[in-house]
Amino acid sequence: MLSIYRSDLFADRVALVTGGGSGIGLRTAKELALLGARVYICGRDAEKLEAAKRACAAESEPALELHSIVCNIRKPDEVAAMCESIVKEAGRIDLLVNNAGGQFPAPAEKISANGWNAVIDTNLNATFGVSQAVFTHTMKAQGGAIVNVIMDMYSGFPLMAHSGAARAAVDNLTKSLAHEWAEHGIRVNAVAPGVIESSGLETYEPQFRQAVYDMGRYSMANRLGSEAEVAAGILFLLSPGASYITGETLRIDGGSSIYRPHFPPKEHDRLPPFDR
Ligand code: ADE
Numbered sequence: 001m002l003s004i005y006r007s008d009l010f011a012d013r014v015a016l017v018t019g020g021g022s023g024i025g026l027r028t029a030k031e032l033a034l035l036g037a038r039v040y041i042c043g044r045d046a047e048k049l050e051a052a053k054r055a056c057a058a059e060s061e062p063a064l065e066l067h068s069i070v071c072n073i074r075k076p077d078e079v080a081a082m083c084e085s086i087v088k089e090a091g092r093i094d095l096l097v098n099n100a101g102g103q104f105p106a107p108a109e110k111i112s113a114n115g116w117n118a119v120i121d122t123n124l125n126a127t128f129g130v131s132q133a134v135f136t137h138t139m140k141a142q143g144g145a146i147v148n149v150i151m152d153m154y155s156g157f158p159l160m161a162h163s164g165a166a167r168a169a170v171d172n173l174t175k176s177l178a179h180e181w182a183e184h185g186i187r188v189n190a191v192a193p194g195v196i197e198s199s200g201l202e203t204y205e206p207q208f209r210q211a212v213y214d215m216g217r218y219s220m221a222n223r224l225g226s227e228a229e230v231a232a233g234i235l236f237l238l239s240p241g242a243s244y245i246t247g248e249t250l251r252i253d254g255g256s257s258i259y260r261p262h263f264p265p266k267e268h269d270r271l272p273p274f275d276r
Pocket of ligand 1: 043044101
């Protein structure tokens with residue numbers, strides 16, 4: 001694995017990446033470790049975390065070490081216990097990546113109250129809960145940087161109305177926390193990825209997955225983004241290179257969030273002529 005960043009960028013830093021067992025979270029965790037951080041990944045599935053650690057060690061020479069903690073971020077007592085154990089072991093948490101999330105495709109009319117609440121709980125409530133716990137346990141006294149991973153929901157998010165609403169809320173939460181915690185030396189930012197070729201896509205039914213792939217063409221980049229491209233943005237916002245940036249959401253979407261066809265149309269924008 002290569003990084004565009006300086007190899008000691010995060011030396012002596014302690015990082016926590018939620019949902020770090022796969023996808024964008026794992027790529028971010030690996031790269032933080034490559035650049036010198038002591039990295040904790042958390043998730044609900046112990047075996048998945050172990051597999052991520054093994055894959056990370058096997059991929060790199062010398063072997064990169066990740067630390068893992070099983071934690072359901074929707075459970076405040078588990079979140080508190082996770083923070084306590086990291087602080088006991090490593091002294092503090094300098095860098096927090098709120099990456100864990102989850103949703104399921106469904107038309108708004110079919111989303112049950114339970115389904116709605118579960119998505120809001122994971123993507124919004126747990127992001128707040130983990131941030132607040134990390135603040136209380138360490139960052140309030142020791143400072144740090146937080147990056148929330150949201151998504152390109154700027155035009156609404158049809159078939160995932162619950163997740164779009166939760167991510168828009170986290171965009172706003174990012175700004176509130178940036179205000180409130182600045183005096184403690186904490187910067188709070190977010191990234192909003194567009195359509196990313198990530199292992200997260202594998203959780204969807206093949207037909208929906210294909211539709212997501214097809215969406216990748218609707219950007220100036222005319223392709224899907226990669227996990228590495230999102231990780232690069234997250235690392236930048238965590239780094240001293242972003243020391244004057246807080247309350248910001250960085251769109252990493254190949255321009256999809258502002259995309260519309262222009263004249264002359266690109267090949268992938270061409271439709272059959274109007275039948276007048
Ligand atoms: N990833 C998705 N949902 C999660 C949860 N509730 N806890 C930890 N990681 C998660």
